[in-house]
Amino acid sequence: MTATLDRTSGYYEQKLETLSSEDRAAYQNAALQKIVQHAHANAPAVRKKLEGSNVRPGDIKTVKDLERLPITHKHELTELQQSDPPFGGFLGVPMDRLKRICMSPGPIYEPEEIHSKNDRWTQAFFAAGFRKGDIGQVTFSYHLVPPAFWFEDALHRLGCIATPGGVGNTELQVRMMHDLRVTGYIGTPSFLVAISKKAREAGYDLQRDLSLEVGFVAGEMLPESLRNELEVSFGMILRQGYGTADVGCLAYECYQKDGMHFPYNCVVEVVDPDTQRQLGPGEPGEVVATVFDEVYPMIRFGTGDLSYYTDEPCPCGRTAYRLVKILGRLDQVTKVKGMFIHPSNADEVATKFPEIDRYQVVVTREAHVDQMTFNVELKEDCKPTQDLAKRIEAAIPNCMRVRGKVSFLDRGTLPAEYKNIDDRREWD
Ligand SMILES: [Zn+2]
Incomplete structure (x- = not known):
């Protein structure tokens, strides 16, 4: 039984999630310098990107210095991978260190060492309310694409059990949730709606017969009205996260559900698409990510998503700034x-x-x-x-x-x- 768990407070890594903004800047600048040096030395595509801008790796000392580098977009990644297969010159370690290679639409191949970037998703899961002992049903696809594996990794890091539901098979998934007393849901908001319908059709009472207490959703918009409906009908906490297949987790909600905190161990910029310069709080622009991942060191990866952030303090105690909401795709913007x-x-x-x-x-x-x-x-x-x-x-x-x-x-x-x-x- 997990009824006594405190799902609403605490941190996965308290010290790092509550750094002052000066300390976080120092932490990020140091990590940034290290990953740029590493990528320059090991990933030819990153070396070319720096050379093309006349930037030496030592010139990137702070997050602000990233403005000197161009943004790499998904379609460029596809082209680079086609001309220099399989990873377009972005692989930062010898091939034999890899444990998994996924394929996302594009196609784009994503190399991974197990757990290489999943501590960011783990922060997200803790903030959502997952705790040791949970049984989490992962309803993302286990075919080709990476998210389901990432979320399993995150569950394992928290000491949770994963049930690999995958996509579809809604009736069987409801059965599995009931029989195993699954406490956590991981998937899209719309699949949780499908689960609730099937469960009711099967004669289950969502609260009496199912044990869901916490959920983490991604991949779709989560309107507040839908969140409320699902939280009330299941009697659960439902929180969302944001990321992409190329760079992993970039932001996640805490219990306050008032925007999505940036993980401490990556750099998320909101950038003016015309000038590629960093924007301040409240100013909408493209979400651009730099991750400290030696295996696949994406430096200034443009997500194509439009958003803005706030630097207002959050009552949860996490000090990282928050993406307020994803406004849509950049290519639809005027x-x-x-x-x-x-x-x-x-x-x-x-x-x-x-x-x-x-x-x-x-x-x-x-x-x-x-x-x-x-x-x-x-x-x-x-x-x-x-x-x-x-x-x-x-x-x-x-x-x-x-x-x-x-x-x-x-x-x-x-x-x-x-x-x-x-x-x-x-x-x-
Ligand atoms: Zn918070």
Whole structure:
């Protein structure tokens, strides 16, 4: 029985998770210098990246110095691996040290030594509420891709037992959870919904017949309404983490569920996609990661995800800054008057007004100034009024941080398929 466990406080590595910002900077700068030296000496692709920027490994002394290096994106990784198989020059150790090679869509091959980067996921699991003695069901795929293995490693490091559920087989997974009194769930939010449905169909009461107390989800957005519903119906704590197949864990929630802390042992930058410079708290930009992983030393890997961070203190005691939320993919982002706007921001405006049926944001440029127009088709029984236009116009800067004009279109003006943000600016 695990009913007496304290899942809401404590740390996996107290000292390192509660460093002052000066001490954390010192820790990270030292680790950064070491990994850059190592990668320069052992990974030809990293050496080339430094040489291409006229940077010697000794020049990278602080996190700020990373700005001197270009960002490597996933598609470049695919190309590099194809021209220099199998790892594109990013392998930082002799091949015989590897224990696992996974394949992610791209395709991209990911070399690993067991546990080489999984202590970051372990921090995440502890913060989510996993404790020694838990039985955790891992419902990510065990085929080709790495996450399921990482999460098993993290469970083992905490002294937990893993049940490898994998993908699908929902009925059998429910049975396994029931029979083994599984206490932890690891998977996507949507699969946990599927589990709850199947369990109810099987006549189980989610709290009486299943023993789930804690869950860690990743890979999908977790709306607060869904989190609440799942936490209440299972009687469990549900927390999320963020990472990518290439670099592993980059951020995770604590019990406070108010943003995702950066692990202490990697560098996460939020970067202006145009200048590749580091941004401050509250400023949305691309999430860029540098990991202290000798095996696969990714230095300034661009995730393509758009987010922003906060440096406000967290009541949990962890001092690392937090990613507030993932706003979407960078390739769907448009920059208007110096601000990044994303389709999800525009959706936020639209959902505030039940009168709106369909909309399209059009960005144009007049006399060298960006203009944003919110073209709206209303529902059948709604009238386009001045008042409604004004109210929508007032909501736009709150959600999108840029002012815009509202223009009503006749129903059916927008084509059957259209982009929610249409950038019609032309540049010489
Ligand atoms: Zn916290």
